[in-house]
Amino acid sequence: MNKPLSGKTAIVTGSSSGIGYATASTLAQAGAAVVIHARRKDRLDELASEIAAQGGKVLAVGGDASIQVDIDVLVDRALSWDEGGCKVDIVVVNAGRGLAGGILDSEESLWPEIYQVNVLGAAHLMRRAGQYMVQRKSGDIVVIGSVVGRNISPFSGFYGSSKSAICAIAEGLRREVCTHKVRVSLVMPGIVLSGFQNVAGYDEENFGKGIAQFGKMLEPQAIADGIFWLLTLPPHVNVNEITIRPTGQSYP
Numbered sequence: 001m002n003k004p005l006s007g008k009t010a011i012v013t014g015s016s017s018g019i020g021y022a023t024a025s026t027l028a029q030a031g032a033a034v035v036i037h038a039r040r041k042d043r044l045d046e047l048a049s050e051i052a053a054q055g056g057k058v059l060a061v062g063g064d065a066s067i068q069v070d071i072d073v074l075v076d077r078a079l080s081w082d083e084g085g086c087k088v089d090i091v092v093v094n095a096g097r098g099l100a101g102g103i104l105d106s107e108e109s110l111w112p113e114i115y116q117v118n119v120l121g122a123a124h125l126m127r128r129a130g131q132y133m134v135q136r137k138s139g140d141i142v143v144i145g146s147v148v149g150r151n152i153s154p155f156s157g158f159y160g161s162s163k164s165a166i167c168a169i170a171e172g173l174r175r176e177v178c179t180h181k182v183r184v185s186l187v188m189p190g191i192v193l194s195g196f197q198n199v200a201g202y203d204e205e206n207f208g209k210g211i212a213q214f215g216k217m218l219e220p221q222a223i224a225d226g227i228f229w230l231l232t233l234p235p236h237v238n239v240n241e242i243t244i245r246p247t248g249q250s251y252p
């Protein structure tokens with residue numbers, strides 16, 4: 001049976017957990033051959049087994065999304081993967097991490113790592129994908145930003161600045177590639193319960209109490225569903241940006 005993404009090959013970074021895991025799984029169910037990427041290879045292997053058990057095509061590539069050489073290896077492996085047709089149609093630039101606290105009180109020793117993965121690594125992957133897709137005259141680049149990239153909050157100011165930068169880079173890239181039939185879509189999630197909170201250093205005191213009035217938080221699947229929707233629109237329709245929040249999240 002023909003599925004909506006049959007014949008497409010997608011790279012999804014940060015697919016060992018949360019939004020990336022749900023997205024890779026959703027795109028595979030929709031018929032795409034998926035190339036999954038993260039540092040925790042054991043978790044990628046679990047996801048690869050799940051996808052393969054459902055009859056999907058999957059290639060797991062372990063690596064660090066903040067290191068240029070690893071990103072180049074990822075793209076090169078995808079482009080030489082026979083089962084995926086030695087091509088890439090979709091790149092979901094998702095790998096990233098948060099950091100609890102504002103400019104005054106976040107852990108400054110982690111600032112370089114935040115920019116290395118959320119901005120520089122992401123931008124390198126966007127550049128590789130953009131250069132390749134412009135030549136092919138087709139493709140989709142989906143970039144995961146954040147509501148705190150648009151609404152800088154005093155609770156996550158440094159992390160928010162990294163997402164603000166990637167929002168700007170996504171729009172710059174869109175303007176460069178759109179006349180070559182390449183779509184760039186920025187997805188800005190609100191609060192999604194995932195591995196994110198633990199990695200960022202959020203706990204009941206600095207997070208749980210603040211969001212208690214927002215009601216039910218999002219699951220990663222809500223973001224995966226949004227990504228699936230924008231990828232399956234007609235090729236001449238590019239949803240440039242979407243914000244997906246829990247209904248009760250008033251700010252940010």
Ligand SMILES: NC(=O)c1ccc[n+]([C@@H]2O[C@H](COP(=O)([O-])OP(=O)(O)OC[C@H]3O[C@@H](n4cnc5c(N)ncnc54)[C@H](OP(=O)(O)O)[C@@H]3O)[C@@H](O)[C@H]2O)c1
Pocket residue numbers: 013014015016017018019020037038039040041043063064065066094095096097098117144145146147188189190191192193194195196197199220
């Ligand atoms: N959760 C939220 O509330 C929220 C809101 C707005 C935006 N976002 C954004 O959504 C994206 C996904 O986050 P999530 O909520 O799904 O968090 P998550 O569950 O912690 O997943 C993060 C993923 O990124 C990968 N990753 C992180 N650093 C990496 C590195 N240096 N190299 C390779 N992979 C790396 C992790 O894999 P390994 O650790 O195995 O490498 C993991 O697969 C991030 O860009 C985040 O900033 C999240």
